[in-house]
Amino acid sequence: MTELPPPTLDDATRARAELALCGLMAYRELTAFERLSSDARFSPTIIDRVALARLAVHEFGHYERVVEVITSRGAEPTDSMEPFVASIDALHDRTRPGDWYESLMKAHVIDSVSGDFYVAISRGLDPDVRGLVQEVQALDAQNQWLHERLQEALAEDPRLASRLALWGRRLLGEALTQARRIADSGLFNDALITEADEAGEEPLGVLFAQLVENHSRRMAALGLTA
Amino acid sequence: MTELPPPTLDDATRARAELALCGLMAYRELTAFERLSSDARFSPTIIDRVALARLAVHEFGHYERVVEVITSRGAEPTDSMEPFVASIDALHDRTRPGDWYESLMKAHVIDSVSGDFYVAISRGLDPDVRGLVQEVQALDAQNQWLHERLQEALAEDPRLASRLALWGRRLLGEALTQARRIADSGLFNDALITEADEAGEEPLGVLFAQLVENHSRRMAALGLTA
Numbered sequence: 001m002t003e004l005p006p007p008t009l010d011d012a013t014r015a016r017a018e019l020a021l022c023g024l025m026a027y028r029e030l031t032a033f034e035r036l037s038s039d040a041r042f043s044p045t046i047i048d049r050v051a052l053a054r055l056a057v058h059e060f061g062h063y064e065r066v067v068e069v070i071t072s073r074g075a076e077p078t079d080s081m082e083p084f085v086a087s088i089d090a091l092h093d094r095t096r097p098g099d100w101y102e103s104l105m106k107a108h109v110i111d112s113v114s115g116d117f118y119v120a121i122s123r124g125l126d127p128d129v130r131g132l133v134q135e136v137q138a139l140d141a142q143n144q145w146l147h148e149r150l151q152e153a154l155a156e157d158p159r160l161a162s163r164l165a166l167w168g169r170r171l172l173g174e175a176l177t178q179a180r181r182i183a184d185s186g187l188f189n190d191a192l193i194t195e196a197d198e199a200g201e202e203p204l205g206v207l208f209a210q211l212v213e214n215h216s217r218r219m220a221a222l223g224l225t226a
Numbered sequence: 227m228t229e230l231p232p233p234t235l236d237d238a239t240r241a242r243a244e245l246a247l248c249g250l251m252a253y254r255e256l257t258a259f260e261r262l263s264s265d266a267r268f269s270p271t272i273i274d275r276v277a278l279a280r281l282a283v284h285e286f287g288h289y290e291r292v293v294e295v296i297t298s299r300g301a302e303p304t305d306s307m308e309p310f311v312a313s314i315d316a317l318h319d320r321t322r323p324g325d326w327y328e329s330l331m332k333a334h335v336i337d338s339v340s341g342d343f344y345v346a347i348s349r350g351l352d353p354d355v356r357g358l359v360q361e362v363q364a365l366d367a368q369n370q371w372l373h374e375r376l377q378e379a380l381a382e383d384p385r386l387a388s389r390l391a392l393w394g395r396r397l398l399g400e401a402l403t404q405a406r407r408i409a410d411s412g413l414f415n416d417a418l419i420t421e422a423d424e425a426g427e428e429p430l431g432v433l434f435a436q437l438v439e440n441h442s443r444r445m446a447a448l449g450l451t452a
Contacts, residue, residue: 030272033279037263046256046304046311050289053259057286060279078272085272 006123007193017191018129021121022070023080024182025136027088028114029063030081032056032107035092039103048100051149055107055142062136069132083187091178095171101153105164108146109171109215111137116214117179120207121188150222165224172215176208232349233419243417244355247347248296249306250408251362253314254340255289256307258282258333261318265329274326277375281333281368288362295358309413317404321397327379331390334372335397335441337363342440343405346433347414376448391450398441402434409433 009017036056043049067077095110097103115137122133154160183192183204192204219225235243262282269275293303321336323329341363348359380386409418409430418430445451 027272030276030279034263034267034275037260037282038267041260041264046253046307049260050256053256053286053289056263057283060283063276063279081272 007190009124009190013190014125017121017188018125019070019073019075019080020083020187021118021125021129021191022066022073022132023077023082024084024088025118025133026063026066026070026077027081027084029059029066029136031088031092032111033060033063036103036107039097039100042103043100051145052100052103055146058142066132066136069129083185084182087178087181091174094174101150101160101164102167104146104150104153105167106171108143108150108218109168110175111143111146112218113172113175113179113211113215116211117182117207120210121191124191147222154223161224164222165219168215168219168224172212176211179211180204180208233416235350235416239416240351243347243414244351245296245299245301245306246309246413247344247351247355247417248292248299248358249303249308250310251344251359252289252292252296252303253307253310255285255292255362257314257318258337259286259289262329262333265323265326268329269326277371278326278329281372284368292358292362295355309411310408313404313407317400320400327376327386327390328393330372330376330379331393332397334369334376334444335394336401337369337372338444339398339401339405339437339441342437343408343433346436347417350417373444373448380449387450390448391445394441394445394450398438402437405437406430406434 033056036052036059040049040052040056043052070077070080091110095106097106115133118133118137122130150164154164182188192207259282262278262285266275266278266282269278296303296306317336321332323332341359344359344363348356376390380390408414418433
């Protein structure tokens with residue numbers, strides 16, 4: 001997402017966008033924890049249950065980290081999360097995984113798209129908030145594990161490919177719908193504006209095109225048609 | 227449970243009981259994590275969701291700690307857990323909390339009764355296994371928080387008392403049934419024998435009487451009739 005130049009924001013707008021981004025990340029990480037750990041019970045083996053549980057615990061660690069930042073700015077974490085409860089809950093309700101593989105895929109796709117979206121929002125924000133986004137959303141060891149585990153499953157059972165490709169497209173669609181809803185909420189408007197948008201293209205069109213492109217690249221890396 | 231004198235075990239019996247106890251604790255902690263974190267979603271407020279999530283993450287930390295010990299003894303964690311899967315799953319299936327308060331109560335009662343049971347099994351085992359039991363099952367900050375949160379809820383809504391008292395009795399009954407099943411499995415027989423049992427009382431009668439007594443004391447501390 002480095003291609004998009006950072007917007008110039010006044011202090012009040014930046015501070016407001018920073019707190020809103022933290023609230024968004026906190027609620028996303030908390031619900032990712034809850035959903036992943038619930039899904040863990042339906043894993044094929046105890047080893048797989050533990051793997052998903054560990055992933056969930058990792059997301060909870062992110063939640064705690066973001067809440068620290070919110071609190072250090074004198075804000076109330078629940079107040080910061082509140083504006084995002086409805087759209088994130090809706091995203092989860094519309095993307096209930098049917099089995100363990102769909103859970104893995106959901107974690108992989110939603111974590112990645114969300115991460116790209118947060119990076120885009122954070123372009124014009126303080127370096128410490130940009131650092132937090134990197135910390136929380138880095139394509140780290142956990143995401144690498146997800147990628148490898150999915151690759152392994154696809155190699156073992158090629159029939160899985162068409163099902164997971166379809167599921168991946170659905171996940172992307174739902175994630176973009178909610179990202180749009182969040183972008184339209186007015187909480188990030190100035191932080192999300194790009195020069196291309198100002199030049200008259202579809203508002204946020206450049207950003208959303210990039211989210212789709214990054215997703216396609218990740219699906220291709222799994223040998224799936226995005 | 228200090229009143230019961232430790233049995234004298236031969237090395238092979240002790241080593242077998244130690245590994246079995248670790249397997250039992252590991253699977254209990256893993257499932258406690260899964261169930262608590264699933265329950266968290268139905269908490270009344272985000273703060274309460276986070277509290278239950280944190281409790282769940284704490285149980286997962288115990289799981290990881292016990293698995294370390296199993297692995298350090300050259301055993302396979304899933305093999306050690308396997309004998310306990312059916313009875314612990316049955317316990318959870320028979321004690322699905324109806325709401326957040328019942329989740330809290332379940333964590334409080336089952337953690338405590340399990341802790342007492344593990345202490346009883348561990349009497350004749352190696353000091354490092356006894357230390358692990360203390361570490362995992364200690365009535366620590368988390369359990370103290372559960373107690374205080376339940377007290378607070380009961381003070382706010384006295385009608386909760388009769389419902390939670392009934393629920394507490396049901397939890398105790400189910401926990402004892404599964405403890406009996408585990409005791410009868412033959413994996414811990416010698417480790418659980420006491421002099422009183424040998425003196426002709428109901429096998430394990432002394433132990434089970436103590437489990438009930440400790441439970442009653444905890445319920446009384448909450449102002450509930452056990």
